[in-house]
Amino acid sequence: MAKSEDVSDQDDQQTNDGAAHGNDGGGRFALDLEALGLSDDVTALPDDIEELRVEIDRMDAVILAAIQRRSAVSKKIGAHRMATGGPRLVHSREMKVLDRFSALGSEGHTLAMLLLRLGRGPLGR
Numbered sequence: 001m002a003k004s005e006d007v008s009d010q011d012d013q014q015t016n017d018g019a020a021h022g023n024d025g026g027g028r029f030a031l032d033l034e035a036l037g038l039s040d041d042v043t044a045l046p047d048d049i050e051e052l053r054v055e056i057d058r059m060d061a062v063i064l065a066a067i068q069r070r071s072a073v074s075k076k077i078g079a080h081r082m083a084t085g086g087p088r089l090v091h092s093r094e095m096k097v098l099d100r101f102s103a104l105g106s107e108g109h110t111l112a113m114l115l116l117r118l119g120r121g122p123l124g125r
């Protein structure tokens, strides 16, 4: 069970300004999953369905908020890029997102594609 997980994105010059966002400059984030209450080690949780459902509901709230923020950030990048004459999509960056979510197995690809679609909004293909 990993205490933290590295999320890697090494070299996208167009949209990643590294340390300005608190990462290591290479796009890697080491999240303290324990401190954030996001560890996948659930051995300490009680064997009580109602209490476990409270944790499910908490996680859904976190996931929903994270997806909404991710989509908003992605749309902001897309709008800025198009306003400055850039491309609508960045294939290399999207491949990195797909690779990242492969940690979830084959369904990770489906989830990553959904996140990318949500971030495209009206720019979507």
Ligand SMILES: C=C(O[C@@H]1C=C(C(=O)O)C=C[C@H]1O)C(=O)O
Residues within 6 Å of the ligand: 015, 073, 074, 075, 077, 078, 088, 089, 090, 091, 093, 094, 097, 115, 116, 119, 120
């Ligand atoms: C957000 C960006 O724009 C688009 C959206 C992406 C995303 O949602 O992860 C990735 C690449 C681009 O197609 C970006 O370039 O980083």
